[in-house]
Amino acid sequence: MNLKIGDNFELKRVFTSSDVEKFAKLSGDNNPIHLDDEYAKESIFKKRIVHGLFAASIFSRIIGTKFPGEGSIYLEQNLKFTKPIYPDLEYVFKVQILDKREDKPIYTLETICLSPEGEICISGKAIIKKN
Numbered sequence: 001m002n003l004k005i006g007d008n009f010e011l012k013r014v015f016t017s018s019d020v021e022k023f024a025k026l027s028g029d030n031n032p033i034h035l036d037d038e039y040a041k042e043s044i045f046k047k048r049i050v051h052g053l054f055a056a057s058i059f060s061r062i063i064g065t066k067f068p069g070e071g072s073i074y075l076e077q078n079l080k081f082t083k084p085i086y087p088d089l090e091y092v093f094k095v096q097i098l099d100k101r102e103d104k105p106i107y108t109l110e111t112i113c114l115s116p117e118g119e120i121c122i123s124g125k126a127i128i129k130k131n
Contacts, residue, residue, distance in 0.1 A: 003107065003130070008096035009067030013058050015050045017087045023054040050085040056122055058093045059111045063128055067095055068107070071131035075106070083121040090116055098125070105130040 032039035040048040063072050092114040099108040113122035
């Protein structure tokens with residue numbers, strides 16, 4: 001794949017309640033904001049939310065399997081969480097090449113997650129190496 005600045009990829013994803021429960025079990029993050037409807041009703045979000053790092057893991061899925069794809073590895077990632085992600089809604093995850101080093105196959109990527117309304121929920125930049 002001949003990658004250049006501006007190339008991009010997007011993936012749509014719905015997180016189910018079951019997905020959130022499985023992530024909580026695997027990660028050990030049992031914060032009730034993710035798991036307990038009654039608790040979440042009293043929060044600023046008014047309902048349960050998806051773990052931020054679970055949602056952000058979709059960037060890893062894209063980078064390692066789709067764009068740039070196999071052989072890609074993370075060197076760095078920063079993330080800003082600006083809106084909650086709720087179970088059972090469809091979110092769009094976008095990755096775009098911002099920069100490419102001339103001496104090595106190292107790329108700077110923009111990583112964004114958009115809500116069903118098109119609002120940014122997660123934004124960040126990743127530095128990856130493509131083998």
